[in-house]
Amino acid sequence: MEASRNSRTDDVWLHSSFKTFMRKYVELVHATQGVMKVDAPVDIYNLEKVPSAFDSTTIQQRIYFDEVYANLSILRAFIEANGGLNEVEADNILNFLRANLRKAIHAEPEQERDVQNAIENLLVGKGMQKGLAYDRETGRVKHAGKESIPDFVFHNEQMVLEVKFCNRQGKLAEIIDEMNADIVSYSTAYERVWFLVYDMGFIRDEDEIIQGLQQSEHVKCVVVKH
8 A cells, every 4th residue: 555655646547456455454454353352443344335446436546545544554553552463462372371271281280390381282282383483491581680581482472471380388479479570580571471370279369469460561460270
């Protein structure tokens, strides 16, 4: 569309492809609605009622073209203002793990690595390839003289996922201290810091933990019960 807007203005065929742009725009809106709520003031066109290039004047074509361009600009601004599609994908990963992790753990885990292994199995089963879609225990971050290594890194989503294992009384307080330190450290290198806490029955009020951590839109936490 930018190329057409910058082309010769005396070209009578300049905006003759307006309906193709309209069709692609409508597809983009529907695709965006499939992954996030769109409450931006954008239009949806009934393409069956839009005339073709042969049944419209050049002025009409220019009007349709400019309308689509304006709507597309609004849609783009809305997506960027709401974190972009990367945040939606990051949320999808966390929600996927929350919904499926317990079912993927058949034997009682003994350590945090057991939970991490189950998460990686789910990611692979989802079709995510290590080294491309995610990495495990890479991406060292140095902050205040301390070096930290995230459990999982999702580079496309600019996200780290830290796994915590609550398997005894009193462990929760240690986990919260760890998570607060992780937020400070990983926020220097990544846009999103997500947590998954696997609880063996020692967390009474998971909502209190989640709300206490999620003071920023860049930090999210879920608790999965064994």
